[in-house]
Amino acid sequence: MSFTGILSISLGAILVENFILVQFLGICPFMGVSKKMDTATGMGLAVIFVMALASMFCWVVNEFLLVPLGLEYMQTLAYILVIASLVQFVEMFLQKFIPSLYTALGIYLPLITTNCAVLGVALLNTQKGYNFIESVVYGVTGGVGFLLAIVLFASVRERMEFADYPKAFEGFPIALISAGLIALAFMGFSGLKIW
Amino acid sequence: MNVKKQFKEGLITQNPVLVQLLGMCSTMAITTTLFNGLGMGLSVLIILTCCNIVIALLRKVIPSKIRIAAYVVVIAGFVTIVDLIIQAFVPALSSSLGVFIPLIVVNCIILGRAEAFASKNSVGASALDGIFQGLGYTVVLVIMCVIREFLGKGTFGGGILNGGAGIQIFPEEYGALLMILPFGGFLTLGCLIAFVQWALRRAENKKKEEVEK
């Protein structure tokens, strides 16, 4: 795997094909936990962690279990089970061995099971035919893209408390529209390319 | 069982997208042509109804500790079945929705309804809940599609009418392509939710005034 290949996957996952703002994956946690900067950062970090692990394990399950047995049609079921048990396992592991991290990230972990960015990254890895290293790189950088988007969005939302807007737009609608404006800014990256 | 109340809840007062704010990924991602919206909406409707029925049937058998895992397995099963059927019989839909069909597994509407409704109610009521919530979702998708497709490309019924091209209402070059892009998804959904909030609040105020009188 060449360095430029990895660089172009990373750049793609963080900016050009940002999971939230371009591919619309993982909107629920993006909207749900972006009211405060620190919780947003926590969620972002947890997502990077789980997405990296999920890419790894799902690749192994697909390559050594599903493909040899001709069970590719069970992909969705297998991946979601892998992700659900992974999240459960990470939660137990953190609780036991790194309690400080558990108190910081713990509450976000169960939410991640139903984060479509995580299942999305596993499915996209298979669809794009990435090898092990490429899958992990895509998983980690996809998570970094998520962190970037949610941190940007949280800082916008914190300022929004003092903004004046029509009452009907209170809460979610105005958040959606500001997310749209960030998405618009991210479109500027769409021409970016590394050879 | 209160059919009328459930119908009203699914479509308006407890609409899964506009009021409960569930399943927003697919709502914004695929609503670019009427064909996509209808296809996605109906797929979710079928999956949601089947899952609700099965989970309501099993609600006394599944221990609460592993309920989420059990629900996820049931949901993933139905999603894969529907995915395979779509691939076999409506390949055009399968290629235009792409990864968003398997992603119905993590569509929070389905897990949300399983947890909030089907795990506590009878099979009949859960089936109805699935149908009405699914209808509510489909209606929102269709509204989003019609708005985005019209403003973005000047067409109506893309993918279905007029041999797939849709009926051209005004020339395509005058369309705001922005509406088809992610930004258009955020904007349209934001405005729709704002409208519903405004309408619901108005209805509430009216009720209050009547009570005060």
Added chain:
Amino acid sequence: MTEAYKNPNSMPRLVLTLFAITAVTSLLLGLVNYITKDIIRKQQEEKEAAAMAFVLPPAINEETGYSFTELEYTGSDAIVEKVFKAEDLLSSQYASYYVVLVSPSGFGGEINMAVGIDRNKTVIGVSIISMSETSGLGSNASSPGFLNQYVGGSGEFAVSKDGGEIDALTGATVTSRAVTAGVNSALKAVSILDKEG
């Protein structure tokens, strides 16, 4: 065991219930897969055949059409899937073309497409078999207006943003680049074969 089973939170009960649900689901899936498998494959084959016929000029004898022979591809380009030689045996003036199946990576996974190339290494047709690009943007790649830009050209194509002659689809640079890369790979594959004779 029976004692343990009565307690809904005992470990054996939890494991057994979850296992039973997973087993039933998997069985059902297997059944549905068994039914739909052949239909899906047939549909893909039909689509592939249709795309391969589409990128060539109409055959003289419509009923027999072209006969395709698969050639061994020796190059290292991973985008190239299969190379076919298409011959119209019934035509009085012997005609043969190449059809190359390529699958470049687009925005949402692989784009499967067929490229028809004549003996002068000129593109005579491009058709998309399947793709999962964003609908309304990248999915427009299947429009004739876009694909016809390649017809009649040879050598190496590039999107206008990269200094070439292909007008990219609005809002779908990644897809346009992928399709262009696919056509380029197909042309290269044919020129390798031609050198070998």
